[in-house]
Amino acid sequence: MTGSPHSTTVFPHRHLLGIEGLTASEITTILDLADGYVEQNRQPSKKSSLLDGRTIVNLFFENSTRTRTSFELAGKRLGADVINMSSDGSSVKKGETLIDTAMTLNAMHLDALVVRHADSGAVKLLADKVNCSVINAGDGHHEHPTQGLLDALAIRRRLGSLDGLIVAICGDILHSRVARSNIHLLNAMGARVRCVAPPTLIPSQIDRLGVEIHHSMATGLKDADVVMMLRLQTERMSGQYVPSTREYFYFYGLDYEKLAVAKPHAVVMHPGPMNRGVEIDSEVADDLKRSMILDQVELGVAVRMAVLDLLTRDRRGTDV
Amino acid sequence: MSNANARVAYRNARLLDPASGLDQRGDLLTEGAKIADFGPSLFADGVPEGIEVVDLQGQCLAPGLVDMRVLIGEPGEEEKDTIKSASRAAVAGGITAVVLLPNTDPVTDEVASLEFIARRAREVRLVKVFAYAAATRGTDGNEITEMGLLSRAGAVAFTDGTKAIASAKAMRRALSYARTFDKLIVQHPEEPSLASGGMMNSGERATRLGLVGIPREAEIIMIERDLRLLELSGGRLHFAHVSTGESVDLIRRAKARGLKVTCDTAPHYFALTETDVGDYRTFAKVSPPLRGEMDRRAIVEGLADGTIDAIASDHTPQDQDQKRLPFAQAACGVIGLETLFPLTLELVHKGAMPLLKALACVTVKPAELLGLPLGRIAKGAPADLIAFDLDVPWKVDVAAFKSKSKNSPFEDRPVQGRPLRTVVDGRTVWQFEG
Numbered sequence: 134m135t136g137s138p139h140s141t142t143v144f145p146h147r148h149l150l151g152i153e154g155l156t157a158s159e160i161t162t163i164l165d166l167a168d169g170y171v172e173q174n175r176q177p178s179k180k181s182s183l184l185d186g187r188t189i190v191n192l193f194f195e196n197s198t199r200t201r202t203s204f205e206l207a208g209k210r211l212g213a214d215v216i217n218m219s220s221d222g223s224s225v226k227k228g229e230t231l232i233d234t235a236m237t238l239n240a241m242h243l244d245a246l247v248v249r250h251a252d253s254g255a256v257k258l259l260a261d262k263v264n265c266s267v268i269n270a271g272d273g274h275h276e277h278p279t280q281g282l283l284d285a286l287a288i289r290r291r292l293g294s295l296d297g298l299i300v301a302i303c304g305d306i307l308h309s310r311v312a313r314s315n316i317h318l319l320n321a322m323g324a325r326v327r328c329v330a331p332p333t334l335i336p337s338q339i340d341r342l343g344v345e346i347h348h349s350m351a352t353g354l355k356d357a358d359v360v361m362m363l364r365l366q367t368e369r370m371s372g373q374y375v376p377s378t379r380e381y382f383y384f385y386g387l388d389y390e391k392l393a394v395a396k397p398h399a400v401v402m403h404p405g406p407m408n409r410g411v412e413i414d415s416e417v418a419d420d421l422k423r424s425m426i427l428d429q430v431e432l433g434v435a436v437r438m439a440v441l442d443l444l445t446r447d448r449r450g451t452d453v
Numbered sequence: 454m455s456n457a458n459a460r461v462a463y464r465n466a467r468l469l470d471p472a473s474g475l476d477q478r479g480d481l482l483t484e485g486a487k488i489a490d491f492g493p494s495l496f497a498d499g500v501p502e503g504i505e506v507v508d509l510q511g512q513c514l515a516p517g518l519v520d521m522r523v524l525i526g527e528p529g530e531e532e533k534d535t536i537k538s539a540s541r542a543a544v545a546g547g548i549t550a551v552v553l554l555p556n557t558d559p560v561t562d563e564v565a566s567l568e569f570i571a572r573r574a575r576e577v578r579l580v581k582v583f584a585y586a587a588a589t590r591g592t593d594g595n596e597i598t599e600m601g602l603l604s605r606a607g608a609v610a611f612t613d614g615t616k617a618i619a620s621a622k623a624m625r626r627a628l629s630y631a632r633t634f635d636k637l638i639v640q641h642p643e644e645p646s647l648a649s650g651g652m653m654n655s656g657e658r659a660t661r662l663g664l665v666g667i668p669r670e671a672e673i674i675m676i677e678r679d680l681r682l683l684e685l686s687g688g689r690l691h692f693a694h695v696s697t698g699e700s701v702d703l704i705r706r707a708k709a710r711g712l713k714v715t716c717d718t719a720p721h722y723f724a725l726t727e728t729d730v731g732d733y734r735t736f737a738k739v740s741p742p743l744r745g746e747m748d749r750r751a752i753v754e755g756l757a758d759g760t761i762d763a764i765a766s767d768h769t770p771q772d773q774d775q776k777r778l779p780f781a782q783a784a785c786g787v788i789g790l791e792t793l794f795p796l797t798l799e800l801v802h803k804g805a806m807p808l809l810k811a812l813a814c815v816t817v818k819p820a821e822l823l824g825l826p827l828g829r830i831a832k833g834a835p836a837d838l839i840a841f842d843l844d845v846p847w848k849v850d851v852a853a854f855k856s857k858s859k860n861s862p863f864e865d866r867p868v869q870g871r872p873l874r875t876v877v878d879g880r881t882v883w884q885f886e887g
Contacts, residue, residue: 153661231779252780253662253664253733253779254662254663254732254780254781255779257733258733258778258779272663274663275662275664313663337656337659337660337666338656341657342657342660342661
């Protein structure tokens, strides 16, 4: 799921369409590089000229302020020209238009294209039609690889390593691209992954992806090192997957009581935006000792800088 | 192309008739639109003058294929396939009779629609064209159609085609009322509320790809329900394109209990699995979805033991606009007229079925299910024939297909056996030009 071979040896991919298929060593390459960008981003002057003269387009077919801004900052901090394009979906309902959009952008000689789309696989469809590198910024329920990478970086920086950790991913796993990217990544890095959710929000045969399934927070969070909460899409809730937000919070909302069975040092994560009082209690979300939610946002920019750096090396003539 | 009134002698053939079990070397004589005679020593004294001779040089000669499930775009979506383009594709695939689904625009639910199809078929004059009429008006699943009048106008059976008859009440009435005319009700067995929003078979693959899954139970539940309704109402029920092992088991048991139930499957359900969806390959998006390997094997077993009566192409043309889309948005369906025969022969070459049994699934069995006097080699029977090379290896080349649409997941698939000549009513309507 990472596109056709690329000439660089340590990260031999042209695109980043998903975590599935990446090796532990390739993931480590990205995370190590991102560590450096974290330091750059903390300097008063954050900008480099690495991607001077390069053009990156953020093509968002689905709204997302935080991911788009994070990619925009990443590109700009590397010195690239970054253009944001969005679409409300009405003009891209037809597939030809989606492919036409890709062909049109391709004719403009882009260096990288960052794409978000509501349909699984749509980013791959685009990637097959363009010459530049394509980064998946979230496609349907499929993958959101940079989110998985930034989560991994956050855990690594806080807990030192991913190997051997127990990570509980809780909530709306059925609709979550974040969960899928994290499952692939955490498995590749040697963590033990649990999925905790009511049966209606667990995808079919997800155990085949190498995860344990729990329907109770008490067993799912027991001895966990990391508790990863997912956003519950409230628009999908009425009478469908869970009976009410009230009931959901009672059984699956993260509060201190439920968190108590995790390890004492366990950290809490959330890809945002949060539904406070639905999947997470505000007290936990705002507890800077436990919650890494703001760290995730900060590290997201660094991870995206690392990905842009790696994927454009071939056309910059730089080897890894 | 031969004269329709002429007599043609097909010599040195391997004569194959799945209806009678005939498999021997011999000759066959057609006279006009009928088979006049056949046998090992038909022309022992030579062929009389005035008879055109076709020397088959040992190749097979069998009844032409009867494809009982074909969707085309005429009227309404002629860019996908017309009666003309589908007829050309059919005869190139060794098919001599097709039965069209009613899911056109407008829906085939009135006598005038059947007359339109018959008129277009007469104009094109290649393959024999039959039609289903809708079981419910507009295929909306509520009111049953004028089955008596539609039968008189030529409807061979009733179905809502690509849509399930979801209402139990409507299905009960359709089964019950169709008894009057001894017509089959053909069901697309998929419980729509369970399948709604689904894109591929539910399971690991769908989870990995982030695609909404359709559980196998959507098909199984509908079959269980309809078998109950069949017991309640009487009539004759046929399930189209069964795709799961449990479906086959249910039908096997129902047949053993004496229920008048039959079923068919399509080549993609025994030749492909959900892994063929690969990385969002929309050509592998079909309804019902491709299943797992265990189901695929169960379909092959169901064919081998005769539980599955027939193989239909389930030809569903979709143009590029409908397939070059993200998987979720892409339309369902594969074209199949030109791959039905070689994929059916795959079962023979792989040892899953003997040749005559496989041929029966695409000739006499579908003909019998629909009450059509086709699909057999017999004196006086229609001279609808296919001459074919059983063993020649070739690769599927979709670009060369006659169908207007090219949505086939079988591109470049190595296959074995191909039609050489297709004869309809004694006329050679297609010949392989290698």
